[in-house]
Amino acid sequence: MPLLTTIRGNRSCQLVLGLLTGIAFGFFLQKGGVTNYSVIVNQLLLTDFTVMKLMLSAVIVAMIGFHLLKHYGYVNLHAAKGSMGAQVIGGLIFGVGFALLGYCPGTVAGAVGSGAMDALFGGMIGIVIGTGIFADLYPRLKTGILKQGPFPAVTVQEFLHLPLWIVIGIMEVAMIGFLVVLYYCGF
Amino acid sequence: MFDYLSQTVWSPYIAGAGIGVLICLSFLLADRPLGCSSAFVKARGLFERTFNPEGEKKNEYYRQIMPNMDWSFMIIPGVIVGAFVSAVLSGQFHLVWVPPLWGNTFGYNTAIRWFWALIGGILLGLGARWAGGCTSGHGLSGSSQLSFASIVTAVCFFAGGIVTAMVIFRVIGGL
Numbered sequence: 001m002p003l004l005t006t007i008r009g010n011r012s013c014q015l016v017l018g019l020l021t022g023i024a025f026g027f028f029l030q031k032g033g034v035t036n037y038s039v040i041v042n043q044l045l046l047t048d049f050t051v052m053k054l055m056l057s058a059v060i061v062a063m064i065g066f067h068l069l070k071h072y073g074y075v076n077l078h079a080a081k082g083s084m085g086a087q088v089i090g091g092l093i094f095g096v097g098f099a100l101l102g103y104c105p106g107t108v109a110g111a112v113g114s115g116a117m118d119a120l121f122g123g124m125i126g127i128v129i130g131t132g133i134f135a136d137l138y139p140r141l142k143t144g145i146l147k148q149g150p151f152p153a154v155t156v157q158e159f160l161h162l163p164l165w166i167v168i169g170i171m172e173v174a175m176i177g178f179l180v181v182l183y184y185c186g187f
Numbered sequence: 188m189f190d191y192l193s194q195t196v197w198s199p200y201i202a203g204a205g206i207g208v209l210i211c212l213s214f215l216l217a218d219r220p221l222g223c224s225s226a227f228v229k230a231r232g233l234f235e236r237t238f239n240p241e242g243e244k245k246n247e248y249y250r251q252i253m254p255n256m257d258w259s260f261m262i263i264p265g266v267i268v269g270a271f272v273s274a275v276l277s278g279q280f281h282l283v284w285v286p287p288l289w290g291n292t293f294g295y296n297t298a299i300r301w302f303w304a305l306i307g308g309i310l311l312g313l314g315a316r317w318a319g320g321c322t323s324g325h326g327l328s329g330s331s332q333l334s335f336a337s338i339v340t341a342v343c344f345f346a347g348g349i350v351t352a353m354v355i356f357r358v359i360g361g362l
Contacts, residue, residue: 020265025265029202037288062328066214066331091318092343094347099347116283130315156333171333
């Protein structure tokens with residue numbers, strides 16, 4: 001697609017698209033209620049499932065959309081083979097920070113836009129500091145813990161040795177089923 | 188139409204589906220996953236370049252994720268603006284110094300809340316880069332691509348978050 005190549009290769013166009021994508025993302029996050037501290041913390045306390053509903057709805061739509069676009073050659077896979085050391089350790093460190101701060105790197109910016117000052121002076125500054133710590137540790141981590149326990153496959157379908165559209169079908173049914181169960185459990 | 192834009196909250200299913208479309212558009216038009224944490228690397232690298240250019244040049248990580256203004260850098264200012272517009276349209280924009288749930292549990296001391304928010308932010312930044320992405324990069328964009336690493340990471344985000352929140356609010360806070 002020459003048009004897509006032109007759009008992707010034009011620096012100013014990409015800056016404007018990035019800003020517009022961010023604006024739409026922030027708008028949806030705020031309207032969805034997930035830029036609110038108590039909504040996120042109550043999700044982690046398992047008393048409010050708004051975050052889960054929003055995230056699963058996004059994945060339900062994007063999983064089909066992405067794979068259809070990929071089938072017709074319009075998009076590329078951007079996924080890497082992870083490892084236990086990177087994914088599990090990094091994920092758990094993130095989780096502790098997620099609960100302490102009450103926002104994640106996207107919703108923290110949305111919370112700032114909604115007026116949450118703890119998201120600005122605590123959260124965003126903290127994330128920049130934490131990112132710097134990782135950048136300084138990176139030369140030592142990249143050959144050590146980040147390489148520990150490499151995963152055997154990049155994608156779920158490779159991991160399970162199942163055809164792509166069967167896996168998509170199972171995942172979609174599981175996600176929609178989970179949301180239906182949540183609804184009938186009164187959440 | 189305006190009524191809808193000025194509603195306080197939308198159904199999370201509708202807002203989520205909108206984000207799903209946005210993820211597809213990001214892959215299509217920018218050839219990138221929609222994520223938020225790499226913008227913080229770029230911000231940090233640009234800061235480093237200004238105050239410690241030698242250190243920035245030597246740092247391997249900034250050679251991998253170049254500190255420059257690009258599509259992924261613009262996401263964060265965009266999110267701030269988009270959330271601000273949404274909050275103002277629904278009359279929900281208020282300056283909050285300490286969130287009520289925290290305040291009612293641990294008191295409304297701003298310094299204490301900001302201190303713990305700062306510690307949380309540091310761990311969030313460290314963990315996001317350690318795992319190679321955050322709730323949007325792994326949790327949404329990665330899971331949608333059926334990336335095995337992203338799904339494992341997203342489960343760990345919530346496992347760590349749920350245990351920590353239970354300890355903070357139920358055990359320490361007595362909520």
